[in-house]
Amino acid sequence: MKRNELLAAGVLMAVAIGLSGCATMAKTGSAAFQTAVEATWRTYCSSLKAGDADTWIALWDENGIQLPPGAPMVVGRKNIEKAIRGALQAVSFVDFTIDLAETETAGNLGFARGTYAATMKPQAGGPEAAINGKYLTVFKKQSDGSWKIYRDCFNSNTP
Amino acid sequence: MKRNELLAAGVLMAVAIGLSGCATMAKTGSAAFQTAVEATWRTYCSSLKAGDADTWIALWDENGIQLPPGAPMVVGRKNIEKAIRGALQAVSFVDFTIDLAETETAGNLGFARGTYAATMKPQAGGPEAAINGKYLTVFKKQSDGSWKIYRDCFNSNTP
Numbered sequence: 001m002k003r004n005e006l007l008a009a010g011v012l013m014a015v016a017i018g019l020s021g022c023a024t025m026a027k028t029g030s031a032a033f034q035t036a037v038e039a040t041w042r043t044y045c046s047s048l049k050a051g052d053a054d055t056w057i058a059l060w061d062e063n064g065i066q067l068p069p070g071a072p073m074v075v076g077r078k079n080i081e082k083a084i085r086g087a088l089q090a091v092s093f094v095d096f097t098i099d100l101a102e103t104e105t106a107g108n109l110g111f112a113r114g115t116y117a118a119t120m121k122p123q124a125g126g127p128e129a130a131i132n133g134k135y136l137t138v139f140k141k142q143s144d145g146s147w148k149i150y151r152d153c154f155n156s157n158t159p
Numbered sequence: 160m161k162r163n164e165l166l167a168a169g170v171l172m173a174v175a176i177g178l179s180g181c182a183t184m185a186k187t188g189s190a191a192f193q194t195a196v197e198a199t200w201r202t203y204c205s206s207l208k209a210g211d212a213d214t215w216i217a218l219w220d221e222n223g224i225q226l227p228p229g230a231p232m233v234v235g236r237k238n239i240e241k242a243i244r245g246a247l248q249a250v251s252f253v254d255f256t257i258d259l260a261e262t263e264t265a266g267n268l269g270f271a272r273g274t275y276a277a278t279m280k281p282q283a284g285g286p287e288a289a290i291n292g293k294y295l296t297v298f299k300k301q302s303d304g305s306w307k308i309y310r311d312c313f314n315s316n317t318p
Contacts, residue, residue: 006202010214019224028251057220065272067272067294067295067312067314068226068314068317069314070292070314070315070316070318071316071317071318072316073293098242104268105268106266106267106268107266108265109263109264109265109268109269109270109283110268111268111270111297111310112225113224113310134231134232134312135226135312136226136295136297136310136311136312138270138295138297139316151272151295152295153226153293153294153295153312153313153314154312154313154314155226155227155228155229155313155314156228156229157230157231158229158230159230
């Protein structure tokens, strides 16, 4: 091989490594993302049942946006925190479960889809209320490699 | 430069090109994705107003899933088509507008978020009804490079 051929071969190989590097990162990312979402939903449920707003809000990206049914969007982690603290003063969550139907990811974005069910008890007393619905949630990879809730839209399964 | 140094420099440069290639593709993808979403929402609105289910359903990925409020998920384009044909037999859309607040994309996934407003008229006669809400929609890049609606969750802004 001449010097130029050797250089050309090296360049081609390096480009190939660079490109396969992209694909490999995405593949590894899928399994890590699925695990991160499962852990997030476990903490989401346990913290709500414990009335622990600090732990719950830490699951969110600083620029997170919540799209709750029957109300306008809640923009930014600070406003989402205000909303959850208000909610936890009004009700306690007797039960909260999230079913994860699927996750899919690419680069620093990923989404999760599934259903949820909760039973709430008014803090002021009165009968419990049960809700159930479905969700579509976009997660964003943070600079430390962790995943946080970035966009969260959900609604009821019944009218 | 010796042959090995030259080779090493070429490899490093090629890796750099490969990596910046990933970043460049993502950047180009963002602008293309935003344009694709804008076009999709224009067709989404115009086809619903025209009662054109064929054009509307073509905006969806074959494995698309719709998460409408007050009802269970609708899984797969065939079932989503059945649902829209039923809806268009029940009502006509006097107006339908979608506001696009943001798009973000990575690889073959992207999401759009915003609000919508519609005015519906019962086909059987009777007063018009106005609705307005917000949405979180995940799009998937197709093998031909186009973007289709993949997951779509929406809900009302008012109780």
